Amino acid sequence: MISIKELRKEFTVEDKKIVAVDDVTLDIKRGEIFGVIGYSGAGKSTFIRLLNGLEQPTSGEVFINGKRFSHMKGESLRQARQKVSMIFQHFNLLWSRTVEENIAFPLEIAGVSKEERYDRVQNLIELVGLQGREKAYPSQLSGGQKQRVGIARALANEPDVLLGDEATSALDPETTDAILDLLVDINERLGITIVLITHEMHVIQKICHRVAVMEAGRIVEMGKVLDVFQNPQQSVTKRFVSQLTGVKDTLPTLEMLFDNYPSGSLIQLTFVGKKTEEPILTELIRNFQVSASVVHGHINETKDGPYGTLIVHIDGAESQIHEALQFLQSIDVKAEVLSNE
Amino acid sequence: MNEQTSNETTSFIEQIFPNVDWGQMWEATYETLYMTALSTVFTFIFGLVIGLLLFLTAPHNLWANRIVHFLTGAFVNIFRSIPFIILIILLIPFTKLIFGSIRGANAALPALIIGAAPFYARMVLIALREIDKGVIEAAKSMGAKTSTIIWKVLIPESRPALISGITVTSVALVGYTAMAGVIGAGGLGHLAFLYGFQRNRPDVTLVATIIILFIVFFIQWLGDTISAKVDKR
Ligand SMILES: Nc1ncnc2c1ncn2[C@@H]1O[C@H](COP(=O)(O)OP(=O)(O)O)[C@@H](O)[C@H]1O
Numbered sequence: 001m002i003s004i005k006e007l008r009k010e011f012t013v014e015d016k017k018i019v020a021v022d023d024v025t026l027d028i029k030r031g032e033i034f035g036v037i038g039y040s041g042a043g044k045s046t047f048i049r050l051l052n053g054l055e056q057p058t059s060g061e062v063f064i065n066g067k068r069f070s071h072m073k074g075e076s077l078r079q080a081r082q083k084v085s086m087i088f089q090h091f092n093l094l095w096s097r098t099v100e101e102n103i104a105f106p107l108e109i110a111g112v113s114k115e116e117r118y119d120r121v122q123n124l125i126e127l128v129g130l131q132g133r134e135k136a137y138p139s140q141l142s143g144g145q146k147q148r149v150g151i152a153r154a155l156a157n158e159p160d161v162l163l164g165d166e167a168t169s170a171l172d173p174e175t176t177d178a179i180l181d182l183l184v185d186i187n188e189r190l191g192i193t194i195v196l197i198t199h200e201m202h203v204i205q206k207i208c209h210r211v212a213v214m215e216a217g218r219i220v221e222m223g224k225v226l227d228v229f230q231n232p233q234q235s236v237t238k239r240f241v242s243q244l245t246g247v248k249d250t251l252p253t254l255e256m257l258f259d260n261y262p263s264g265s266l267i268q269l270t271f272v273g274k275k276t277e278e279p280i281l282t283e284l285i286r287n288f289q290v291s292a293s294v295v296h297g298h299i300n301e302t303k304d305g306p307y308g309t310l311i312v313h314i315d316g317a318e319s320q321i322h323e324a325l326q327f328l329q330s331i332d333v334k335a336e337v338l339s340n341e
Numbered sequence: 342m343n344e345q346t347s348n349e350t351t352s353f354i355e356q357i358f359p360n361v362d363w364g365q366m367w368e369a370t371y372e373t374l375y376m377t378a379l380s381t382v383f384t385f386i387f388g389l390v391i392g393l394l395l396f397l398t399a400p401h402n403l404w405a406n407r408i409v410h411f412l413t414g415a416f417v418n419i420f421r422s423i424p425f426i427i428l429i430i431l432l433i434p435f436t437k438l439i440f441g442s443i444r445g446a447n448a449a450l451p452a453l454i455i456g457a458a459p460f461y462a463r464m465v466l467i468a469l470r471e472i473d474k475g476v477i478e479a480a481k482s483m484g485a486k487t488s489t490i491i492w493k494v495l496i497p498e499s500r501p502a503l504i505s506g507i508t509v510t511s512v513a514l515v516g517y518t519a520m521a522g523v524i525g526a527g528g529l530g531h532l533a534f535l536y537g538f539q540r541n542r543p544d545v546t547l548v549a550t551i552i553i554l555f556i557v558f559f560i561q562w563l564g565d566t567i568s569a570k571v572d573k574r
């Protein structure tokens with residue numbers, strides 16, 4: 001669907017060269033929700049703007065639906081953009097237009113007749129759940145409603161791809177979840193490929209199939225969301241993952257725990273899928289001569305099932321602890337012995 | 342009002358303004374309104390075009406072009422800096438060429454428009470700069486042409502500022518018409534100068550001033566009302 005090859009974008013600011021996107025190669029499948037996560041300044045916005053030609057690459061190529069998007073110009077670029085639409089962090093609605101007029105705008109651009117425009121706008125308003133607000137102006141809407149208008153507008157010309165640049169970053173957590181649900185709904189019902197840029201792990205966890213981690217213009221890690229969560233390789237990724245598991249937040253207590261439990265081990269267990277529901281700890285205590293107490297626990301729902309982290313303190317004979325660990329490995333639970341170094 | 346009270350009012354007005362020739366006064370009022378209205382319309386058109394040109398040719402913008410941007414900017418700054426009374430004098434040959442005379446309401450128009458359009462263009466530029474860049478970007482991402490962006494984004498999104506700008510300009514134009522009147526363009530300024538000042542009839546000057554005040558207040562009220570009405574932010 002989207003094929004990105006050795007994409008690079010440099011900016012020159014006051015004779016200084018900034019590499020915003022550095023040699024990115026990746027493929028995004030049709031119907032996929034693909035997330036790109038990175039801290040501010042990582043080059044995410046530049047990357048997504050390269051996808052719809054708002055920015056031209058210094059080198060490399062972007063193919064969408066077989067069309068070479070990079071280096072496209074004029075009328076052909078404008079036509080192609082109608083099939084690759086975008087939603088924005090700050091919604092970017094025209095304040096001078098009502099909800100329905102905003103949604104009709106891309107249809108006007110595409111030259112759709114007035115009658116057809118009307119019908120399509122009504123359908124879109126229903127799709128995003130804005131019935132009754134058709135005549136409202138953006139200033140009369142909440143953030144979540146504004147983003148719904150943004151989404152309806154983006155879907156107006158029946159695009160193949162929907163790009164979102166921090167589409168939920170200006171929203172409160174509840175509204176974020178509602179908008180993310182809407183995006184999943186659209187993805188499933190209309191089969192639209194979605195590319196989301198974000199700095200929030202929550203967004204990735206909740207709706208993305210695959211994730212790419214971006215740092216200093218490069219994709220440093222990429223894979224299925226659960227795999228990346230379970231097995232983060234890079235330190236940036238680990239930091240993002242800890243955003244969710246909350247391990248970082250409990251670190252002071254962790255240090256206290258090391259003081260409190262001079263013997264035994266503190267183990268971080270990472271569960272994936274069904275195993276979170278199985279009584280692993282019970283089994284552990286039953287089968288091995290160890291004591292186990294939960295120090296910290298956290299479970300997240302991701303698109304491919306639950307994902308959980310548990311920190312337990314296991315005490316007992318060295319050999320028993322060792323066997324307990326091996327048991328955990330054997331049932332596909334990732335166990336990591338925490339140390340206080 | 343019945344006829345009797347109306348007559349009484351009339352005679353009362355004649356008492357306090359003995360020198361005012363009302364036919365002449367309404368004629369002058371009409372000329373002032375004519376000059377103001379026409380010059381406002383043309384100033385709006387030219388100012389908008391020049392303002393858009395300044396905006397679009399600025400660096401990183403849709404028609405980014407340093408030369409055109411520089412030349413347009415220079416034109417605006419030069420004509421904005423010339424005092425109006427000097428501009429009128431400078432434009433005498435030009436006016437003669439077009440209208441064959443420098444007298445009458447039409448003859449004032451070139452100076453009024455050339456004096457006010459750059460002033461308004463500057464305000465248009467400020468109004469356009471206020472537009473959220475993200476909205477322009479959104480339109481681009483939808484595949485909008487530049488002409489679509491101009492007509493459906495830039496102008497509608499800056500409407501309140503464009504209207505309050507033309508209101509201020511139009512009020513200034515009322516003042517300019519009065520100055521143009523002094524060199525023979527007609528209107529209330531001409532009347533006040535020729536009859537009120539030169540022939541020492543202060544009541545004429547007073548009435549002309551009051552009418553000008555009403556015109557200015559009306560323009561300001563109209564501008565404020567429309568501007569508030571189109572502002573949906
Ligand atoms: N138009 C531009 N001109 C110059 N530098 C830019 C431009 N756009 C982005 N950059 C730079 O590129 C880098 C990446 O920016 P951006 O893509 O906005 O990152 P992110 O969206 O991840 O925060 C930053 O260092 C930023 O300053």
Ligand SMILES: [Mg+2]
Pocket residue numbers: 044045046166
């Ligand atoms: Mg960004």
